[in-house]
Amino acid sequence: MFTGPDVSYHAKACPVMRKIIFAVLLLLTCCHLPAQDIDKIINPAAVESIEKVLSADNMRGRASFTPDIERAADFIETQFKAAGLQTWNGSNSYRQPFSLIRAKTLSVNGSLDGNLLPAGSIVAVSSEQHLAITEKSGYEKVFIKGGAPFMQEAFKYITQDRKSYLVLVDTSFGKYFARLSGMGGQQFKSGRSVVFVLTTANPEHYSIGMEQEITASKLANVVGILPGKTKKNEYVIFSGHYDHLGVGRPDAKGDSIFNGANDDASGTTAVLMLAKYFGKLRGNERTLVFATFTAEEIGEYGSQYFSRQFDPAAVMAMFNIEMIGTESKWGVNSAFITGYERTDMGKILEKNLVGSGFTFYPDPYPEQQLFYRSDNASLARQGVPAHTISTSKMDSEKYYHTQGDEIGTLDMKNMARIIQSIALSSRTIIAGGDTPSRVDATQMR
């Protein structure tokens, strides 16, 4: 029963009409497998059997860089194999490996037009062990002037393109400057460097040297695909993150394991269930990509790496699934879609669910910026209709990021219903009949 006040997004039909429409939709869904059989594959018992494994204490909270997350990845691989998925790009494994670099500054020195720079006024984001640069090194000289949005500008130079920069930061940002060193702590290996200098000068000549200790750590997404029958080069992605926070301090009950049953073993479970369902159905015209991401909790690194493997124009839609284990603020049989108004994807999903009794709502917590806070963001920034589906009550989710986020707090029946609804709602997109409109990337921050 919906208790939310706003049902204006959702078409209303009389009960008889609704039944007829739903019956027709069910017939249309039919391929090798009657759609009614969705209950045989996606049901509360099947959901629980997967959710239980991922959120068990022996997974120890699936923290990135630990053997625990490797065990979770092994399990996901066996599920992908059983579902009959192929690997991405002919790889011999479902694991999609990559490295993150950690750089520790050992020594640094520099001068601008012959004037030595004081300690603490140089920070580099770089994966180089030895850095020695002058005005002849091909770095573009740019400025962060007083009054500019400091961290936003700095982030832009670090992440957004392929050049190396010398960034001259106005001394009015002195007390924030040290924060930049945190940004170099964890990064993708890169041939480009960004060097920040705290100064009011605009030097003609400069010289900066740095020694760093570099360590690389391995991570892996787990990715499987079902090639499309006729539109192989058009992708529809189903995703969730399988990492969580690991083991921390014990709470009042002595529990130190952050199980992450809802965050995001529930989304990972959904991806595995959908892989199983579509693996049986074998009706997809577009290629389906099932992705479980690592390192979301420490900065969405897994999805950032994943999104670089695609030409964004070839990705027709992304269903990212994050925290669907509890009831939404409207109760059972409903979920919300982040960034709802940015594309017409939500409308397409609703159309495919007319009469089903399930409702997708626009994100009711816009002030929380959830559209930017999950693994859909990397592809959305490139214009892909990439949304996160969730039920999390962000203003009152009791166990969010606590040791209490355990399977006993989740509703398996509702979860099964949500996963079924995601499957059915994606039907016309998978079949190539509907293509959601694109996100306006110029409106993304």
Ligand SMILES: [Zn+2]
């Ligand atoms: Zn989280």
